[in-house]
Structures are given as C-alpha cells and as structure tokens.
Amino acid sequence: MTLKQVNSKAVESFKAVNTRINTKKTRKWLWVSLAVFGALQMYFVQEMIAAMILFSIGFVVVGAIALFLYLFDRASQRTVAWAEPQTLRAARLARKAIVRAEEVSRKQLLRQRSQTAR
Secondary structure, X not given: OOHHHHHHHHHHHHHHHHHHOOHHHHHHXXXXXXXXXXXXXXXXXXXXXXXXXXXXXXXXXXXXXXXXXXXXXXXXXXXXXXXXXXXXXXXXXXXXXXXXXXXXXXXXXXXXXXXXXX
16 A cells, blocks of 8 residues: 555545534534533632632641640740749748747747736
C-alpha cells in the first residue's frame, strides 16, 4: 500500500463516520459538556475556597485558645511568684499570733493574791 492509498482510505472512513454523526447535535453536546465541566470546576473551586475559609477560622480559634491558655499560665506563674513571699509572711505572722494567744490563755487572768468577789 502506498501513502496515497492509505490517505484515501482514511478520508473514506472519515466521510463514513462524518455522515453518521450529525454535526449540529455534536457541537451542541460538545458545548453543553464543556459548560457542565466548567460549572463543575467552578463549583469545585468554590467548595475548596469555602473549605479553606472554614479551616482558617478553625485555626484562628484554636490559636486564640492556645494563646489565651499560654497567657493565663504566664500570669498565674507571676501571680504565684508574687504571692509566695506574701503568703509566707502572713503564715509567720499567723504563727506568732497563735503563739501569743496561747501564752495569753495560759496566764491566769486573776492576780494570785486577789480575793474573789462574793
């Protein structure tokens, strides 16, 4: 087979296929399928953007909670560091007050040589 014969066979088969397919319907369905594909792609992009926005909001919320917990922990550490000396001083004063109260309660309230009132 020569190249000319191969080309003529290809042209004949193309003509045979072309006569069976209605070109108007083919073009119509081609445009419809392209429109559907484009719409699906746009919907997919919109869906991905919506998912990105939702994940971003979730990330910001989790980050804010983590930041709040970190700042709360730092503030509580500083508060404990500030309150520890005050607490120790207050505990010492309380112990001294209890010791003095015990001393006062052990002493006799009446003088030893005084007479009781009748």
